[in-house]
Amino acid sequence: MSAAPTRVHAAVTLLIACTVFAAAPVRAEIRAGSKQFTESVILGEMATQLIGHTAIPVTHRAELGGTRTLWGALLAGDIDIYPEYTGTIVQEILADHSLTDANAIRAALAAHDVRMSAPLGFNNSYAVGMRRVRADQLNIRKLSDLVSHPKLHFGFSSEFMDRADGWPGLARQYGLPQTDVRGLDHDLAYRGLEAGEIDATDLYATDAEIHYYDLVVLEDDRDYFPAYDAVWLYRAGLTEQAPRSLSALRRLEGRVSQSEMTAMNARVKLDGVPAARVAADFLKREFGFEARLELPSATDDFFRYTREHLLLVLSSLSAAVLVAIPLGIVAARKPRFGQAILSITGIIQTIPALALLVFMIPLLGIGAAPAIVALFLYSLLPIVRNTYTGLRGIPPQLTESAVALGLPATSRLRLVELPLAMPTILAGIKTSAVINIGTATLGALIGAGGYGQPILTGIRLDDIGLILQGAIPAAMLALLVQGAFELGERWLAPKGLRLSASRR
Amino acid sequence: MSRREIPPADAAVFELAGVTRHYGESVALARIDLSIEKACTTVLIGPSGSGKSTLLRLLVRLIAPDTGTVLFENQLLTNDNAGYLRQRIGFVVQEGGLFPHLNAHDNVVLMARYLRWNTSRIAARVGELAELTHFPADGLRRFPVELSGGQRQRVSLMRALMLDPDVLLLDEPLGALDPMIRFDLQNELRDIFQGLKKTVVMVTHDLSEAGFFADTIVLLREGRIVQRGSLTELLRAPADAFVEQFIRAQRSSIV
Numbered sequence: 001m002s003a004a005p006t007r008v009h010a011a012v013t014l015l016i017a018c019t020v021f022a023a024a025p026v027r028a029e030i031r032a033g034s035k036q037f038t039e040s041v042i043l044g045e046m047a048t049q050l051i052g053h054t055a056i057p058v059t060h061r062a063e064l065g066g067t068r069t070l071w072g073a074l075l076a077g078d079i080d081i082y083p084e085y086t087g088t089i090v091q092e093i094l095a096d097h098s099l100t101d102a103n104a105i106r107a108a109l110a111a112h113d114v115r116m117s118a119p120l121g122f123n124n125s126y127a128v129g130m131r132r133v134r135a136d137q138l139n140i141r142k143l144s145d146l147v148s149h150p151k152l153h154f155g156f157s158s159e160f161m162d163r164a165d166g167w168p169g170l171a172r173q174y175g176l177p178q179t180d181v182r183g184l185d186h187d188l189a190y191r192g193l194e195a196g197e198i199d200a201t202d203l204y205a206t207d208a209e210i211h212y213y214d215l216v217v218l219e220d221d222r223d224y225f226p227a228y229d230a231v232w233l234y235r236a237g238l239t240e241q242a243p244r245s246l247s248a249l250r251r252l253e254g255r256v257s258q259s260e261m262t263a264m265n266a267r268v269k270l271d272g273v274p275a276a277r278v279a280a281d282f283l284k285r286e287f288g289f290e291a292r293l294e295l296p297s298a299t300d301d302f303f304r305y306t307r308e309h310l311l312l313v314l315s316s317l318s319a320a321v322l323v324a325i326p327l328g329i330v331a332a333r334k335p336r337f338g339q340a341i342l343s344i345t346g347i348i349q350t351i352p353a354l355a356l357l358v359f360m361i362p363l364l365g366i367g368a369a370p371a372i373v374a375l376f377l378y379s380l381l382p383i384v385r386n387t388y389t390g391l392r393g394i395p396p397q398l399t400e401s402a403v404a405l406g407l408p409a410t411s412r413l414r415l416v417e418l419p420l421a422m423p424t425i426l427a428g429i430k431t432s433a434v435i436n437i438g439t440a441t442l443g444a445l446i447g448a449g450g451y452g453q454p455i456l457t458g459i460r461l462d463d464i465g466l467i468l469q470g471a472i473p474a475a476m477l478a479l480l481v482q483g484a485f486e487l488g489e490r491w492l493a494p495k496g497l498r499l500s501a502s503r504r
Numbered sequence: 505m506s507r508r509e510i511p512p513a514d515a516a517v518f519e520l521a522g523v524t525r526h527y528g529e530s531v532a533l534a535r536i537d538l539s540i541e542k543a544c545t546t547v548l549i550g551p552s553g554s555g556k557s558t559l560l561r562l563l564v565r566l567i568a569p570d571t572g573t574v575l576f577e578n579q580l581l582t583n584d585n586a587g588y589l590r591q592r593i594g595f596v597v598q599e600g601g602l603f604p605h606l607n608a609h610d611n612v613v614l615m616a617r618y619l620r621w622n623t624s625r626i627a628a629r630v631g632e633l634a635e636l637t638h639f640p641a642d643g644l645r646r647f648p649v650e651l652s653g654g655q656r657q658r659v660s661l662m663r664a665l666m667l668d669p670d671v672l673l674l675d676e677p678l679g680a681l682d683p684m685i686r687f688d689l690q691n692e693l694r695d696i697f698q699g700l701k702k703t704v705v706m707v708t709h710d711l712s713e714a715g716f717f718a719d720t721i722v723l724l725r726e727g728r729i730v731q732r733g734s735l736t737e738l739l740r741a742p743a744d745a746f747v748e749q750f751i752r753a754q755r756s757s758i759v
Contacts, residue, residue, distance in 0.1 A: 401601030404564050404673075405615050405663070406590035415614065419605045494605030496647035 029057040030238075030245055033070050033079035033366075036063045036445065037186065038268050038275065038460055039124065039206060039261060043083035043230065045279035046252060051245040053289055058245070062275075063456050064366055065358070065445040066159050067092050071233075072361035073447075075112060079366070080235050080242075081249065085124060087228035089116070091165035115239070117232035117250055122206060122258040125228045126160065128170075129203040129215040131193055142219040143174050146200070150177040155198035157186040165226065166202070173224045187462055204228075206258060208266035230256070255286055269461055298469075301454070306473065308368070308449035312440040313477075316372045317433055320379035324432075325425065327380070328387020329413065338388060345381040353378070353442050361446065371443035378439055379432040386428025390421025423493045430485040437478045441470065451477075515542040516575075517671060517703045518563055523572035525558055525727075532558040534727040535572070545697055545704040547714040550724035551750070556707045559724070560675055563705065564593050577670075591615065594664030598676040600656040602648040608659045609644040616666055633662040636696060654685040661696075672697075674706040678713070690716060711735075711754040723747060 030051055034044025041062050048060040061079055064070055071093050073079045089109070090099045099105050102116070109116055128143060135141070138149055146152065160166035161183040170176065184192065189201040190209050203210060203217060205228075210217065238246055264282060267273045280293055296304070327345075331338030348356075356377065360370030394417060402416045418425075444452030451470040458466030490498075516539035523536040533555045540546050540563075548556040561567045562574055565586040574581045576589055602611050609630065616626050634641055637658040648656055657677055664672060677693070678686045694717060697704050708714050714721050715735035723731045723738065731743035742748040 397597050397599060397601045398603060400561075400566055401595070401597060401603070403566055404590060404593070404595035406587055407615070407618060408587050411618060415618070416603055416605075420603070422605075496603075496605045496607065496649065499647050500604050500649045 029059060030081070030242055031059050031061055031079045033061045033064050033073055033082035033447075035067070035070055035082070036065050036456060036460065037204075038208070038265050039204070040083055041275045041460075042264050042268060042279050043120075045276045046283060047081055047083070047232070047249055049276075049279055049283055050248045050251065051242075053283075054244045054248045056242055056245045061366065061447045063444070063453070063460070064447045067163075068358055069361060069366065069446055072358070073366045074114060074233060074235060076362065076365040077235065078447075080238050081232055083120075083230055084116075084233045085228035085230055086119070087125065087165060087226040089231075089233070090226060092163050095164060109233070110236070113236040115234055115236050117234070118253040119229035119231055120252050121230070121254050121256040122261045123227055123229050124204045124206045124258075124261070125220075126165070126225045127203045127205055127217045127220065128200055129193075129210065129217050130200045132214045132216050134196075134199055135216045135218075140218065141216075142221040143170075143224070144221050146176055146178070146218070147174060150179070152178050152180075152199040153197065154178055154181040154200050155184050155189045155192045156181065156202045157189060158183040159186075160202040170224055173222055185459060187459055191462075206261040206265055208262060208269040210262075212266070212270055230261075251287065256282075272461065272463065302469070302473070305449065305451050305453055305470065308453075309437075309440055309451045309474070309477065311368060312371055312375060312443050312448055312450055313433070313436050316375035316440075317379055317429075317436050319372075319376045320383060320432060321429060323376075324380045324383035324428075325387050328384045328425075329391065331384060331388045332391035341384060342388065345384050348377045349381045353439055354445065357442060357446050366447040368443070368448045370446055371440070371448035375436050375440055375443070379436050382431040382435070383425070383428040386424045386431075387421065390424030390428075391417055393424065394420050419494050420497070423489065423497055426485065426489050426492060430482065433481045433485065434478050437474060437481060441474055516540060517542050517577060518705075519573075519575040519578070520559075520562070521573050521575075523562060523569045523574060525555075525562065525567065525570050531727050533562075533569075536727075536729060538722065538729060538732075540703065540705060541720070542703050543701050544719040545706065545717050546720045546722060547718035548705065548707045548722050548724060549709065549711060549714045550730075552709065553726070554724040555727040556709075556724050557675055558727075560673055560705060560707050563671075563673060564590055564595055591619075591667055592669045592671065594667075594669040594672045596657070596660045596664045596672070596674045596677050598679045600648070600660035602656055602660055602663070604648050607645055607647050608639075608651065608655075611648070611659055612644075612662045612666055614663070619667075629666060629668075630662070633665055636665075636699075637662055638692065652685075653681050654689055657681065657689065661693075665700075669702070671703045671705070672700075674704070676707055676709070679708070693717070711751065723750065725750075 032044050032047040032051070034040040044060050044062055048058050051058040061073070064073060067084075067088055070079070070082050070084070074082060084093075086102070086105065089105055090096065094105070094108050096108060099108055106116055130140060140146060140149065154167075156167050161181070167181065182198070186202075189198065190213055192198040193201055193215070194213060200218075203215070205217070209215070232249055234246070234249075260282070264278050267278045268275050274295055276293055276295060284290060327341050331341045353374065356374045357370060360374055364370040364373060398416065398420065402412045407415065440450055441452030441455055443450050444456050451474040453470065454466050455470035458464065458468075458470065518538070518540040520536050520538045523533055524531070525533040536559065538559075548559055550556050558567065562569055563576070565574070565581050565583070568583070576593075579585065579589070581589065602608075603614070606614065612630055612633065613626050616629065630644070633639075634644070639655065639658045639662060643651065643655060648659070651659065661677075678689055681689065690713065697717070704717075706717060718735065720732060721735060721738060722729055725746055731738060731747050738747065739751060742751060
């Protein structure tokens with residue numbers, strides 16, 4: 001997080017100048033990234049510790065989200081390396097099915113200035129799993145057996161639902177007739193299976209839960225799923241910039257077996273051992289070195305999350321106030337232009353938060369900056385709308401009186417119109433602030449940290465306690481801000497208006 | 505009351521020539537020619553929709569004429585000079601138009617503060633006006649919502665008079681008051697107008713009130729001036745059947 005202030009500064013620059021630019025920061029530090037699931041986090045930890053062992057400064061931007069986020073961050077230079085799977089590279093990143101061997105993949109990646117290591121050893125292919133009891137009952141062993149059971153309920157991870165090598169292709173290849181197919185979080189899918197709400201879900205071949213929930217992995221009898229060999233993807237620049245760290249990473253090539261990876265996933269997910277510890281134990285066993293481990297205390301974590309969350313909320317909200325009030329004023333003054341402003345801010349509000357966050361990555365990379373810009377955009381509408389409504393709601397005879405007195409337009413705004421609209425404007429800012437605090441938890445998906453971080457990790461590890469460590473402070477903060485605004489209204493809203501309101 | 509002598513033509517404060525104003529399709533004022541004399545009280549009267557309020561608003565350029573010209577002291581009123589000239593015109597609307605976020609005192613002194621009068625000058629002027637309008641000094645700290653209807657009109661009048669304007673425009677200033685307060689305030693207002701010798705233009709729909717205040721009554725109907733003269737002239741020689749009917753409808757309150 002050492003670079004957070006420069007990122008924030010970049011965000012502010014963008015807000016003020018409305019100019020989009022993203023320059024790769026010059027830095028000696030290496031950044032490893034990982035996706036929002038346990039195995040990726042363990043591998044990301046391994047990369048971090050392997051590089052750290054060579055005394056090169058390194059940080060781990062853990063749990064950044066999905067493939068798009070990580071790939072975007074790698075291209076933008078926000079991270080230098082992350083663990084990926086060959087199947088994902090071919091199907092999803094390059095979207096070129098003609099790439100069948102490693103050399104062809106390497107050549108295609110080179111066009112993006114990205115390199116790929118040799119496989120780390122295990123193949124974490126996609127698979128479809130069912131509970132053993134249910135599969136036995138219906139006598140299902142292979143994927144092609146599913147064809148004769150059209151009434152089955154499927155729950156697939158959102159990524160599997162969407163991606164080219166996921167459900168759509170699977171359904172086509174096997175001619176699967178099921179219609180009740182829902183997208184849900186991978187970790188929630190296991191609970192759905194256990195509760196009997198869904199009959200089958202997508203799995204990764206190294207998932208810890210396969211044994212835990214007693215699942216059957218259905219045989220891919222028509223060879224639909226491609227190989228998902230784990231590899232490192234890294235920026236080509238790393239070869240010159242940090243050759244030693246690269247050779248440290250490559251020590252892992254061919255060293256991690258499928259059973260070892262499954263066991264490590266199980267330790268983190270089922271036994272609650274921190275991913276960093278599990279990664280360190282593996283490296284010690286395999287290479288005999290003691291990794292430096294600094295596991296922060298729960299209090300440290302809490303203060304860091306609070307600091308990060310407040311940074312997201314305060315900077316995005318104050319920028320929104322500075323921009324939205326003038327926009328609301330313009331909207332109230334120029335009806336036609338005003339409709340355009342209200343429509344545009346309204347449309348921004350309808351963009352799903354996750355999509356907006358991902359849109360920001362090519363422009364601003366990962367971390368606090370894109371999250372702040374996204375939150376800023378979300379905070380505009382309530383403030384713009386309430387400023388507009390507050391100004392338009394001023395009784396015409398008051399405006400007329402102000403004009404007739406001889407006050408010019410700007411003084412009229414300052415002395416009469418804004419004070420009269422102030423209670424409504426404040427209510428808009430309050431709404432924005434409360435929404436902002438909730439939405440900011442999603443910032444963790446693109447590396448902005450905050451209270452969303454323990455929530456994400458908690459969902460990944462199926463750890464309610466951890467989820468609450470993020471959810472409760474976020475809710476408390478929202479209540480606190482709401483209370484603060486209600487107090488603030490006492491002295492910010494003109495006294496005469498409060499008297500009028502209480503007599504109405 | 506007796507009508508004053510007709511002043512020479514160059515003493516006209518407002519001079520309207522060929523003024524027309526539409527609201528969408530409907531005509532609010534149709535080719536109005538009118539001069540308003542200095543130091544006289546002119547009352548604009550007519551049924552609702554006759555254009556009397558529109559005419560009053562044209563005088564401070566709260567609205568602009570579609571065609572025709574409005575001269576204020578021989579100067580063409582435009583968007584550019586309206587802001588400055590408005591400081592020489594006081595304006596009082598029906599409900600007072602007081603700003604609810606400011607107390608009575610701050611409402612009254614808003615413009616003086618904007619023009620950076622010093623505090624002693626402001627205090628002296630507020631003192632004069634409170635005396636003139638019989639407004640209790642302890643009421644100045646109250647907010648409009650804490651004042652009675654009659655008190656609000658007094659504050660509104662003080663605000664309009666603060667910069668000592670040459671002209672006072674009033675849009676049904678007593679319309680929202682109950683009859684007793686209205687009667688008292690009518691007498692006070694007339695005393696104030698006569699004492700100040702300002703040019704006053706007032707809008708009302710009540711013929712007895714018009715007769716009580718006016719040197720000149722201007723009777724409007726459907727955007728046109730039907731008759732102009734003193735109450736006596738209107739009663740003695742109504743210009744047409746409409747004037748006769750208008751007078752007859754309000755006769756009981758006049759005699």
